Amino acid sequence: xxxxxxxxxxxxxxxxxxxxxxxxxxxxxxxxxxxxxxxxxxxxxxxxxxxxxxxxxxxxxxxxxxxxxxxxxxxxxxxxxxxxxxxxxxxxxxxxxxxxxxxxxxxxxxxxxxxxxxxxxxx
Amino acid sequence: xxxxxxxxxxxxxxxxxxxxxxxxxxxxxxxxxxxxxxxxxxxxxxxxxxxxxxxxxxxxxxxxxxxxxxxxxxxxxxxxxxxxxxxxxxxxxxxxxxxxxxxxxxxxxxxxxxxxxxxxxxxxxxxxxxxxxxxxxxxxxxxxxxxxxxxxxxxxxxxxxxxxxxxxxxxxxxxxxxxxxxxxxxxxxxxxxxxxxxxxxxxxxxxxxxxxxxxxxxxxxxxxxxxxxxxxxxxxxxxxxxxxxxxxxxxxxxxxxxxxxxxxxxxxxxxxxxxxxxxxxxxxxxxxxxxxxxxxxxxxxxxxxxxxxxxxxx
Numbered sequence: 079x080x081x082x083x084x085x086x087x088x089x090x091x092x093x094x095x096x097x098x099x100x101x102x103x104x105x106x107x108x109x110x111x112x113x114x115x116x117x118x119x120x121x122x123x124x125x126x127x128x129x130x131x132x133x134x135x136x137x138x139x140x141x142x143x144x145x146x147x148x149x150x151x152x153x154x155x156x157x158x159x160x161x162x163x164x165x166x167x168x169x170x171x172x173x174x175x176x177x178x179x180x181x182x183x184x185x186x187x188x189x190x191x192x193x194x195x196x197x198x199x200x201x
Numbered sequence: 202x203x204x205x206x207x208x209x210x211x212x213x214x215x216x217x218x219x220x221x222x223x224x225x226x227x228x229x230x231x232x233x234x235x236x237x238x239x240x241x242x243x244x245x246x247x248x249x250x251x252x253x254x255x256x257x258x259x260x261x262x263x264x265x266x267x268x269x270x271x272x273x274x275x276x277x278x279x280x281x282x283x284x285x286x287x288x289x290x291x292x293x294x295x296x297x298x299x300x301x302x303x304x305x306x307x308x309x310x311x312x313x314x315x316x317x318x319x320x321x322x323x324x325x326x327x328x329x330x331x332x333x334x335x336x337x338x339x340x341x342x343x344x345x346x347x348x349x350x351x352x353x354x355x356x357x358x359x360x361x362x363x364x365x366x367x368x369x370x371x372x373x374x375x376x377x378x379x380x381x382x383x384x385x386x387x388x389x390x391x392x393x394x395x396x397x398x399x400x401x402x403x404x405x406x407x408x409x410x411x412x413x414x415x416x417x418x419x420x421x422x423x424x425x426x427x428x429x430x431x432x433x434x435x436x437x438x439x440x441x442x443x444x445x446x447x448x449x450x451x452x453x454x455x456x457x458x459x460x461x462x463x464x465x466x467x468x469x470x471x472x473x474x475x476x477x478x479x480x481x482x483x484x485x486x487x488x489x490x491x492x493x494x495x496x497x498x499x500x501x502x503x504x505x506x507x508x509x510x511x512x513x514x515x
Contacts, residue, residue, distance in 0.1 A: 121347065127340040132360075136382055140348040162361045163344040164329055176337035183336065 086115040094150035096120060096142070111137065111156060113145050120145070123159060135159055253493055254317045254459055262489045263455035266482055267312060273450040274308045314455035321424035323372045334365035343370065345378050353379040353422075372425065387419040396420070396431050405438045414453045436460050440469055462490045465497075 095114040102108035111121035121137040128134065137160070146152075152160060154171060161168040253259055292300065342361040358370040358378050370378065380388055394400055395416065404413055413435050421428035436457050439448065448454045461467050467490050474483040491497065 130341075131339070132341045132343045133338070134343050134345070134378070134381070136345045136347045138347045138349070159342075162334075162342050162367075164359060164361075164367050168331060168334070172337055173333055176334050180336035 086117050088117055089115075094145060094148065095153060096145060096150050096156050097153035098123065098155060111159075113141075113150055118145075135163065137163060137165070139165065249319045250459070250463060251316070251318045253463075254456075256492070259459070259489060259492055260455075262485045262492075263314065263458055265485045266458045266489075267451075267454040268449050268482070269305075269308055269312060270450040271304065271308055274311060275304070312450070312452045314452055315418045316423045317456050317459055318424045320426045320429055321372065321422075324369075325371055326369045327366055328359060328369065329367035331365035331367070334361075335363070337363075337365075339363055343374070343378060345382055347382055353383065356383075376422070376425070385419070387416075389420065392420055392427060396427065401431065401434060405435060408444065408447060410435055410439055410444070410447050411451055411453065414448075414451075432456070433460070440466060443469055443473060445470060445473055458486065458489065459493075462486065462493045465490070465494060 092115065094117075096111065097114055098109040099112040099116065100107055101110055107125055109123040109125070110119045111123060112119050118141065120141050121135065123136075124134045126133075142160075142165070154169070157166060158169040158172050160166040161172055341363065344359050344361070346357040353375075356375075356379055358375050359367055360370050360374065361367050377390055380390055393416075395404065395413075401413065414432065417428055417431045417435075421431070439445065439457065440461065445454075448457055458470070461470055467486050471483050471486055474480070474486065
């Protein structure tokens with residue numbers, strides 16, 4: 079297991095990426111937000127909700143600013159999370175996912191309405 | 202309660218101080234209030250007690266009232282730690298005095314009073330409103346800043362609600378999340394059931410005041426409304442049962458005396474100090490009352506070294 083403080087050597091010319099590293103157990107994901115090649119852990123993300131219906135995300139903003147200043151590029155899910163946090167502008171993928179979810183919920187409502195209407199009109 | 206009231210009725214007309222052989226005639230105007238025991242609404246909650254509490258004179262008076270007894274401070278306690286075998290040394294008088302002084306300083310440090318500050322208002326500032334994010338998730342996202350070296354007060358915790366609003370976390374959320382990521386020893390994630398009304402009452406009837414106050418100190422921040430509720434309930438109970446000895450020589454006596462003086466309930470404690478022949482403490486308490494309530498009627502009376510006359514006048 080790589081320690082949370084990272085274990086890789088810092089190579090000046092290699093591109094740095096801020097992305098998720100999947101930890102946790104089978105059927106129980108937990109992500110560390112990590113500067114690749116696993117130099118340092120910058121945060122964590124728990125995709126499963128707790129008893130207060132919260133998804134907990136921790137972010138070490140000081141180090142994120144440092145690595146972005148040194149040219150690190152966040153991956154899309156990390157960029158989405160940072161957008162939701164208010165650190166970045168909201169990612170277009172977030173808007174797309176929200177729109178698609180809303181559209182997926184709508185036809186179900188129209189379908190639910192029609193059999194009810196038929197039942198009411200029959201009575 | 203009835204026995205306490207009858208005791209106080211005896212003191213209503215006169216108290217005798219055995220040391221000075223003098224009969225004090227009392228004029229307890231607030232005696233009527235002693236019957237109506239409730240910890241609910243206190244009038245002067247808008248005043249900020251912090252500047253008064255951290256005043257040098259007030260601190261001196263509170264320390265005097267606490268009456269540091271080294272035997273009680275260093276008594277045998279069950280702390281669930283393995284014991285070391287005791288060390289015996291031969292010392293000269295000088296070395297012994299030096300060691301005693303060191304232990305007195307350590308006792309002073311141990312008896313540091315938990316601060317009395319105003320209750321913090323829960324302002325959940327809204328940082329962003331995005332209705333277009335509705336439907337993205339059914340759950341809230343809680344973002345915490347885990348920058349190294351931040352104190353819990355500076356730490357930023359924001360919540361993105363399912364309807365798209367980005368707001369600062371409420372006080373309870375903030376405490377819970379801070380405890381998750383930067384845990385403090387002894388603090389639980391959610392307040393233990395001990396602090397609920399019925400269990401708190403049971404504990405207080407058993408007389409476990411120090412335990413309640415110690416645990417409240419660890420669990421809550423001093424500006425938490427829950428901390429104020431628990432401490433007020435405890436202080437009121439102690440005042441009604443007149444069990445001041447349980448808190449003497451602990452770190453909680455200072456804030457307790459401050460609370461009594463702030464809410465103008467010093468009568469019982471003054472009576473108890475006179476009855477146990479500690480006129481200097483009665484004087485200190487009345488002086489504290491004058492500092493905290495400068496608009497009171499007897500505030501103009503200055504202490505000129507005559508303990509007996511001072512107490513009689515006030």
